[in-house]
Ligand SMILES: [Ca+2]
Ligand SMILES: [Ca+2]
């Protein structure tokens with residue numbers, strides 16, 4: 001098994017997630033707990049608009065390498081590494097982009113982003129959306145291309 005490639009920073013962040021999810025602090029997280037939690041933490045704290053729930057479930061089941069019904073830290077890190085850096089992640093974000101590009105012109109505008117996100121997460125603020133636009137809009141033309149989106153989500 002090849003070791004997952006994560007930066008120190010990512011390992012630190014994922015370890016914090018893991019510890020937050022490991023409520024009884026025994027070093028393992030039941031699959032069911034992880035499933036419901038991941039649904040809320042996918043990318044940018046956005047809800048689960050990017051990926052069908054069944055795919056997450058499958059990914060989590062796959063992550064339980066020793067099939068003991070719980071995810072241990074090393075299994076968790078391995079799963080996050082695969083999610084972050086695999087080609088399938090890029091494919092997944094490209095598909096997600098299409099979801100936001102409502103008029104299919106190849107760009108995600110603030111209006112499109114807002115109308116999609118709002119359906120799932122009513123409490124998102126204009127400031128949060130602007131911050132996302134600002135951060136993801138690499139060439140600062142006020143809209144997000146598919147490449148900009150993928151780069152941002154995978155950075
Ligand atoms: Ca396990
Ligand atoms: Ca568009």
Ligand SMILES: [Ca+2]
Nearest residue numbers: 139141143144
């Ligand atoms: Ca742009």
